[in-house]
Amino acid sequence: xxxxxxxxxxxxxxxxxxxxxxxxxxxxxxxxxxxxxxxxxxxxxxxxxxxxxxxxxxxxxxxxxxxxxxxxxxxxxxxxxxxxxxxxxxxxxxxxxxxxxxxxxxxxxxxxxxxxxxxxxxxxxxxxxxxxxxxxxxxxxxxxxxxxxxxxxxxxxxxxxxxxxxxxxxxxxxxxxxxxxxxxxxxxxxxxxxxxxxxxxxxxxxxxxxxxxxxxxxxxxxxxxxxxx
Amino acid sequence: xxxxxxxxxxxxxxxxxxxxxxxxxxxxxxxxxxxxxxxxxxxxxxxxxxxxxxxxxxxxxxxxxxxxxxxxxxxxxxxxxxxxxxxxxxxxxxxxxxxxxxxxxxxxxxxxxxxxxxxxxxxxxxxxxxxxxxxxxxxxxxxxxxxxxxxxxxxxxxxxxxxxxxxxxxxxxxxxxxxxxxxxxxxxxxxxxxxxxxxxxxxxxxxxxxxxxxxxxxxxxx
Numbered sequence: 268x269x270x271x272x273x274x275x276x277x278x279x280x281x282x283x284x285x286x287x288x289x290x291x292x293x294x295x296x297x298x299x300x301x302x303x304x305x306x307x308x309x310x311x312x313x314x315x316x317x318x319x320x321x322x323x324x325x326x327x328x329x330x331x332x333x334x335x336x337x338x339x340x341x342x343x344x345x346x347x348x349x350x351x352x353x354x355x356x357x358x359x360x361x362x363x364x365x366x367x368x369x370x371x372x373x374x375x376x377x378x379x380x381x382x383x384x385x386x387x388x389x390x391x392x393x394x395x396x397x398x399x400x401x402x403x404x405x406x407x408x409x410x411x412x413x414x415x416x417x418x419x420x421x422x423x424x425x426x427x428x429x430x431x432x433x434x435x436x437x438x439x440x441x442x443x444x445x446x447x448x449x450x451x452x453x454x455x456x457x458x459x460x461x462x463x464x465x466x467x468x469x470x471x472x473x474x475x476x477x478x479x480x481x482x483x484x485x486x487x488x489x490x491x492x493x494x495x496x
Numbered sequence: 497x498x499x500x501x502x503x504x505x506x507x508x509x510x511x512x513x514x515x516x517x518x519x520x521x522x523x524x525x526x527x528x529x530x531x532x533x534x535x536x537x538x539x540x541x542x543x544x545x546x547x548x549x550x551x552x553x554x555x556x557x558x559x560x561x562x563x564x565x566x567x568x569x570x571x572x573x574x575x576x577x578x579x580x581x582x583x584x585x586x587x588x589x590x591x592x593x594x595x596x597x598x599x600x601x602x603x604x605x606x607x608x609x610x611x612x613x614x615x616x617x618x619x620x621x622x623x624x625x626x627x628x629x630x631x632x633x634x635x636x637x638x639x640x641x642x643x644x645x646x647x648x649x650x651x652x653x654x655x656x657x658x659x660x661x662x663x664x665x666x667x668x669x670x671x672x673x674x675x676x677x678x679x680x681x682x683x684x685x686x687x688x689x690x691x692x693x694x695x696x697x698x699x700x701x702x703x704x705x706x707x708x709x710x711x712x713x714x715x716x717x718x
Contacts, residue, residue: 276507283587351577353507397660414507416571418529424569426532433528433573448536465533473571475502475509480525480575484702488710491718 268292268376270406272354276414281346281374285337292313292344294374296331301347334377346374348410350478355415355436357407364439367399367409376405397423403412411435413476421468431461432477440469464471497601497632505579505640510572510598512634514563519572521560521606522599528571531565561603572599574636574682581641581696583659586630592659594623595702601631626662635659650689655701661693 268282280300283292298442302308310331335344348354357365359379382404401407418427420441428446437443443463464470497520498513509528512520527536537560561570574580584591585604591699600606605628637658644650646664654668667688689695 276503413573414503414509414578416502416509416528424531427529428532428534429529430527466532471529475507475528475573476575476577484575485706485710485713486716487708489713489716490711492715 268406270356270408270484272356276353278351279347279410280355281354281408283346285342285344286340288338288340290337291377292335292346292374293377293379294333294335294346295372296333298346298348299335300347302335302344303342305338306342306344307338309336312388323342338385344428346408348373350410350412350413352410352474352476353415354408354410355472357409359401359405359407360421363402363495364437365401365407366438367401367436368434369397369399371409371411372399372401372407373410374408378405379403379407380437409436409472410447411474412478413474416473416475418471418473419469420465420471426464426466426472429461429465429471429473430477431463432479433473433475434463434471435474436472438467438469438471439470441465441467499632499634500583500638501580501582505656506577508578508580508636510580510634511569511581512571512572512599514561514568516563516566516568518568518677519562519597521558521602522570522572523597524557524559526572526574526598527559527561528573530561530570531563531568533566534561534568534570535564536561572634574598576636576638576702577639578639578698578700579641580634580636581659583627583633583635585627585633589662590627590633590634590659591624591625591662591664592635593654594625596635596637596658596698597625598634598636600627600633604629604631604633606633632658635696637696637698638705639698642673642697642699644695644697645693645706646689646695648690650695652687652689652695652697653701654685655703656697656699657687658696658698659687660695663691664693664695665690695707 268286268290271282272279273282274280296310299308310333354373357364363376375381379401382400383397415435418424420427431445443465446462446464448462497518500511502509502511514520514534524538538557539560561568580598591609595609597606605693606625609624609626635658641658660666668685669688670685
């Protein structure tokens with residue numbers, strides 16, 4: 268299977284070309300753009316109802332996933348995320364783990380397992396920092412809102428602090444703590460919400476925009492409900 | 497302070513390197529990431545200044561990021577998609593639309609200008625900030641940035657303005673012949689520039705965008 272990512276960082280799209288029949292790609296529901304007519308599609312609850320529900324409730328992913336199976340060499344499948352932004356691919360090896368911010372998962376090959384990792388109280392208070400854990404062997408694709416910036420902690424940087432709304436993914440080997448920046452005054456006034464402070468050795472993927480800023484910008488432009496008096 | 501703008505033009509990210517003890521001032525909420533040795537402080541810079549900023553459509557507060565005990569790095573991004581630019585202040589001073597401000601070196605003063613009649617009339621939020629001193633200011637645009645050299649005079653829609661050199665004179669006024677024609681043209685208010693200098697334009701108008709998309713959203717509570 269070959270895969271090519273095009274049109275990053277604005278409108279990233281994945282083009283998968285299958286080499287052999289039987290090769291498979293699993294995608295988030297609704298992520299398919301186009302496919303060869305002969306590629307088979309199957310919709311299922313990956314890992315059973317329990318696991319799918321947990322992913323949906325905690326990881327922000329959709330309940331269903333689609334599995335695309337090639338029936339002949341050379342067939343193509345295009346996959347894209349819903350919002351604008353870029354698409355990244357990681358080749359997972361046994362022993363590797365990638366933690367994805369909820370909603371970032373896009374697609375993977377069948378050797379990649381996904382589960383929700385309970386982040387404990389620190390995740391709970393972090394304003395929706397529920398993480399999806401990807402491990403196993405194969406390709407993992409995820410999407411970022413805006414461009415994707417990588418930070419190598421442990422090599423280039425001894426540590427890194429990242430705004431929660433801009434955090435997309437990080438690799439195993441990184442420990443993090445959820446923090447608030449500054450003193451009491453900054454808590455309410457800085458406009459900087461919760462951050463994650465990373466330490467250890469690994470890679471961090473950061474998105475250059477966040478959808479909540481756009482939503483906040485648009486909110487005042489919404490029509491106002493008339494008073495029922 | 498050294499700045500590198502990545503992922504231009506639409507998903508731009510400003511990577512700012514600070515020397516030990518050096519700071520950078522930024523609009524609230526602009527921080528994307530930073531090295532752990534950078535500390536943040538929230539300042540209003542006096543109630544008067546804070547209020548002026550509020551009038552200017554910026555936030556009341558600004559954050560100062562300082563690198564402690566070593567080199568530091570801070571990443572900044574504006575809320576909407578678009579390009580960013582680093583403007584050098586010193587020989588040249590700049591005036592910018594208040595919403596374009598992202599960050600500045602602490603050696604320059606970025607002051608909200610009393611819009612007065614000009615500002616009030618523009619409605620389109622033409623509250624401006626003016627730089628003073630030597631350093632850099634990072635501005636963010638909605639859409640692409642276009643650099644235009646004005647020599648003589650030029651008319652620019654206020655919603656498409658990002659920043660201009662202080663050597664330029666400007667007046668805010670109507671676009672067409674009369675007020676009614678101006679209003680109907682949809683061009684609203686424009687800036688008449690006079691003189692010589694550089695103007696940065698943004699290829700999209702944020703309030704036009706907000707109106708186009710916001711009107712389709714479900715109504716909010718008053």
